[in-house]
Amino acid sequence: MQNVLLRLREVQPSLSSTERQIAQFILENPDETTTLTIRDLARRSFSSPSSVVRICRVIGFQGYKELRHALTLELATLGENGSHREKDITPQDSLQEIVDKVTHKNIQSLLDTQRLLLLDELEQCVELIANARTVLLFGIGSSLCVAKDTYLKFLRLDKPCVVNEDSHSQLLQARNATAQDVGIVFSYSGQTMEMIQCIKEMKAGGAPVIAVTRYYPSEVAQLADHVLYVAANESLFRNGAMSSRLSQLNVVDILYTAYASRNHEDTMRRLTKTHIYKPGDPEVLTQP
Structure with missing residues (x-):
């Protein structure tokens, strides 16, 4: 399995603003992404087809068709576990929330590393x-x-x-x-x-x-x-x-x-x- 969502999460901080928009859309809408053409994805993420191809290559795919196929397989295999969304720590968090969030982040990092x-x-x-x-x-x-x-x-x-x-x-x-x-x-x-x-x-x-x-x-x-x-x-x-x-x-x-x-x-x-x-x-x- 090629771990599309995990790769996107890992590279997202280093992407350009346009590429981050594309990555963010895919991460937040993985199921919908599998049904979109490259032009549809570009339109929905306020980018261009060339930017979509560029981010595909950044995370190791030849193009959008290959990425979409890998994403479909990933969602079928992992379901909800594959598209986890991290909750960052905020100044308003209670001590219990800090314990829960830090522990969850560390556990998730170990599981993601296993997949990489x-x-x-x-x-x-x-x-x-x-x-x-x-x-x-x-x-x-x-x-x-x-x-x-x-x-x-x-x-x-x-x-x-x-x-x-x-x-x-x-x-x-x-x-x-x-x-x-x-x-x-x-x-x-x-x-x-x-x-x-x-x-x-x-x-x-x-x-x-x-x-x-x-x-x-x-x-x-x-x-x-x-x-x-x-x-x-x-x-x-x-x-x-x-x-x-x-x-x-x-x-x-x-x-x-x-x-x-x-x-x-x-x-x-x-x-x-x-x-x-x-x-x-x-x-x-x-x-x-």
Whole structure:
């Protein structure tokens, strides 16, 4: 399934005003859209047929006919679940409403990310990690937190990883990368200049690059060899740092688990060896 509505929601903030009008109309009237010709849709969204074709191509379709067909299949498969509408947080919300809305947004982001992940792409990424000499991790801001979490997870399995906190150190890290390494770049926006520069340096050294980023034809996505897309239903108060972080962490958990599952016995042995026991743990209590 090609997830027309999800793709439109993800790219909508970066579209031109005319393209946003078209996207908004489709998102609010998905059933009606499946019955409209390209000229009808242009008229209803106060745009032009050429603008409709342009937005189709932005989200990965050759034209409106292909998009309409995919949308019809999506609505038949997902029904109401496919066209969810987000309620943003407002200053008038009660504490209970904030709890409900933030939780719903985070859950929806995880479900949307699940729909964006391509299994073939994921399998190739796991293979790259397994065969790499070193996993080089990159990220700034909240994405750096995700990079650190990735480092700690693979450290448990004795997989060599490197993560540096400042952008200059990350740039040096990228320049030292070779074809024996693999870089994983976390950038929700896909437009962080420091990450773009690091990717270019890694590719110059022959290192393959995996990008974990939002669904949008950003420079990060275009430069990377493999892309794992994440979704985010961000709040007005914390755009780009709440749901997106959880979605990225979820992708890390999937990569880690898939990598660990390749050799279950060795994984269990290493997890047991690297477990740090604490007072009260059953293993500690049974020791003489």
